[in-house]
Amino acid sequence: MTDRKDELAANLAKVEERIAAACAAAGRRREEVTLIVVTKTYPASDVRILAELGVRHVAENRDQDAAPKAAECADLPLTWHFVGQLQTNKVRSVVGYADLVQSVDRSRLVTALSKEAVRAGREIGCLIQVALDAGESGRGERGGVAPGGIEELADRVAAAEGLRLAGLMTVAPLTGEYAGRERAAFERLMDLSTHLRGSHPAANMVSAGMSADLERAVAAGATHVRVGSAVLGVRARLG
Numbered sequence: 001m002t003d004r005k006d007e008l009a010a011n012l013a014k015v016e017e018r019i020a021a022a023c024a025a026a027g028r029r030r031e032e033v034t035l036i037v038v039t040k041t042y043p044a045s046d047v048r049i050l051a052e053l054g055v056r057h058v059a060e061n062r063d064q065d066a067a068p069k070a071a072e073c074a075d076l077p078l079t080w081h082f083v084g085q086l087q088t089n090k091v092r093s094v095v096g097y098a099d100l101v102q103s104v105d106r107s108r109l110v111t112a113l114s115k116e117a118v119r120a121g122r123e124i125g126c127l128i129q130v131a132l133d134a135g136e137s138g139r140g141e142r143g144g145v146a147p148g149g150i151e152e153l154a155d156r157v158a159a160a161e162g163l164r165l166a167g168l169m170t171v172a173p174l175t176g177e178y179a180g181r182e183r184a185a186f187e188r189l190m191d192l193s194t195h196l197r198g199s200h201p202a203a204n205m206v207s208a209g210m211s212a213d214l215e216r217a218v219a220a221g222a223t224h225v226r227v228g229s230a231v232l233g234v235r236a237r238l239g
């Protein structure tokens with residue numbers, strides 16, 4: 001366990017250095033960027049160590065793994081983010097532990113989240129997941145709504161009881177015009193955020209950037225980076 005703590009501390013220090021350097025290069029203050037550690041596929045014991053090391057934001061993408069982990073870690077001062085594709089039949093469970101859902105991408109999900117948040121007496125922060133590679137369907141391969149669908153969905157979240165519109169999230173596309181152009185993708189997300197804040201000024205979170213591309217996200221103006229493997233190690237199975 002001590003070894004694992006040393007390992008995670010060293011990895012966190014490296015990620016912290018990268019974020020600090022990216023902020024400096026972009027002329028941004030370090031406090032403008034929040035690190036969210038994506039703990040998917042890793043055990044509750046790792047989450048506990050991360051909390052001891054000062055991590056305050058964690059993210060998960062599968063309810064089956066996240067629900068028991070969050071229950072085991074309920075005593076820790078952590079904010080839990082849900083970042084995976086979310087089926088409406090999992091919403092009741094997710095609302096039980098998640099403080100923010102970053103993967104809101106359809107109105108049926110907004111309705112379900114609102115209903116369960118009210119039922120649980122909780123307020124859930126919602127980010128609209130933007131699919132910059134959305135095709136004709138208006139939806140991305142890995143979830144998300146096309147840029148043209150943001151406004152309607154944002155209005156629905158803002159009007160929904162139990163929900164708070166927090167901002168926008170994206171995953172850099174692997175296909176389409178932004179494939180291999182993470183910086184451009186993240187800049188597009190920033191433009192969309194600027195537009196959204198015109199009508200919803202408090203929706204100022206911009207969640208972008210992972211282990212491989214966090215510098216490009218910070219350069220583009222991201223407020224939150226979601227880092228998994230650079231902190232915890234390369235995942236054994238697909239998460």
Ligand SMILES: *Cc1c(COP(=O)(O)O)cnc(C)c1O
Pocket residue numbers: 038040061083084171209210211212226227228229230239
């Ligand atoms: C897994 C995951 C991450 C973290 O990815 P790494 O490459 O391990 O840093 C970030 N965002 C989402 C939505 C994820 O599913």
